[in-house]
Amino acid sequence: MRGKTVLITGGARGMGRETARMLGAMGAHIVIVDWEGEAGTRLRDEINAGPGSAEFCFCELTCMGAVRELAANLIKAHERLDVLFCNAGITDPVRRVTPEGYEHHVATCHLAHFLLTHLLLDLLKQSTPSRIIMISSEAHKAGDGLDFDDLNNELIWKDHSKPSNSASFTAYHRAKLSNLYFMYEMAERLTGSGVTINAISPGFFVNTSIYRNLTGVFMLGAKIVFGAGTLFGWNTPQRSAKTYVKLATDPDLQTTTATYFEHEKVKATSDLAKALEPRKQLWEWSVRQTGVGSAVAPNVE
Numbered sequence: 001m002r003g004k005t006v007l008i009t010g011g012a013r014g015m016g017r018e019t020a021r022m023l024g025a026m027g028a029h030i031v032i033v034d035w036e037g038e039a040g041t042r043l044r045d046e047i048n049a050g051p052g053s054a055e056f057c058f059c060e061l062t063c064m065g066a067v068r069e070l071a072a073n074l075i076k077a078h079e080r081l082d083v084l085f086c087n088a089g090i091t092d093p094v095r096r097v098t099p100e101g102y103e104h105h106v107a108t109c110h111l112a113h114f115l116l117t118h119l120l121l122d123l124l125k126q127s128t129p130s131r132i133i134m135i136s137s138e139a140h141k142a143g144d145g146l147d148f149d150d151l152n153n154e155l156i157w158k159d160h161s162k163p164s165n166s167a168s169f170t171a172y173h174r175a176k177l178s179n180l181y182f183m184y185e186m187a188e189r190l191t192g193s194g195v196t197i198n199a200i201s202p203g204f205f206v207n208t209s210i211y212r213n214l215t216g217v218f219m220l221g222a223k224i225v226f227g228a229g230t231l232f233g234w235n236t237p238q239r240s241a242k243t244y245v246k247l248a249t250d251p252d253l254q255t256t257t258a259t260y261f262e263h264e265k266v267k268a269t270s271d272l273a274k275a276l277e278p279r280k281q282l283w284e285w286s287v288r289q290t291g292v293g294s295a296v297a298p299n300v301e
């Protein structure tokens with residue numbers, strides 16, 4: 001990976017951090033994007049002490065203005081981008097809304113990545129063969145899909161002032177399904193461009209801090225699963241990061257696109273994720289929110 005630049009959103013902790021460590025050890029330059037400043041700079045210094053190099057970019061991905069500023073700075077500072085990991089994600093029972101009015105799951109998991117990917121597309125095209133990797137989840141299968149009358153999750157929290165584990169699961173399911181709609185639509189639009197886009201399910205209840213906001217029996221359940229997983233070693237972030245690294249580096253996957261992986265193997269997405277109509281509708285809505293990704297395929301002059 002020497003000479004290659006890899007950007008990881010949410011790269012300061014969890015599976016993003018393990019991926020940064022592994023790719024840094026392979027000599028890559030890692031751009032860690034996160035709002036956890038202390039963890040991000042510590043990781044940057046750790047990677048810079050090894051064979052690779054790293055920089056930390058503080059960014060509140062919930063804020064579309066911050067995403068635009070991040071992309072502008074990256075374009076100024078970098079001549080290439082070989083791998084873009086759209087990894088940052090949350091699950092939060094408290095309903096939070098950004099100053100621009102977006103519910104946090106929608107803003108972090110979907111809109112920020114929709115915007116960032118489009119803003120960095122020229123850089124990715126300049127660096128072909130290059131790869132976009134979406135971090136989705138098997139949670140994309142665990143629900144009824146998007147509600148096109150409620151794309152900003154106004155209705156799933158019955159009382160906006162009260163935390164709800166089940167509302168956060170619904171919001172998370174929709175966000176992870178949105179990652180796959182984005183993958184399928186973008187893959188079509190990137191046909192022949194030399195940029196591929198694939199997705200990952202990192203596994204089941206991987207032992208990171210993403211579930212720390214759960215409460216009550218949900219938290220108890222999570223702790224039991226984490227404990228069992230840690231005992232048998234099947235839910236470590238290091239194990240999941242191997243799939244991230246494979247998708248970023250495997251020469252056999254250079255032209256593979258629109259494919260979903262779990263634990264280094266191809267896995268089927270749900271039928272709902274493959275449906276054409278919702279993915280087109282989500283795309284059009286996202287274009288209206290962000291002002292990028294208009295109907296013209298980006299690779300068509």
Ligand SMILES: NC(=O)c1ccc[n+]([C@@H]2O[C@H](COP(=O)([O-])OP(=O)(O)OC[C@H]3O[C@@H](n4cnc5c(N)ncnc54)[C@H](OP(=O)(O)O)[C@@H]3O)[C@@H](O)[C@H]2O)c1
Nearest residue numbers: 010013014015034035061062087089137205206208209210
């Ligand atoms: N862990 C699992 O079991 C699991 C399973 C399936 C899929 N996934 C997916 O895998 C990806 C990585 O998850 P993880 O478990 O490694 O999570 P994690 O340990 O919480 O790491 C995610 C990182 O992203 C940061 N982040 C979140 N929102 C952000 C924002 N708006 N702006 C900037 N940084 C932000 C987090 O900061 P904070 O810590 O401050 O939030 C954290 O540093 C996510 O997309 C998640 O949905 C995870």
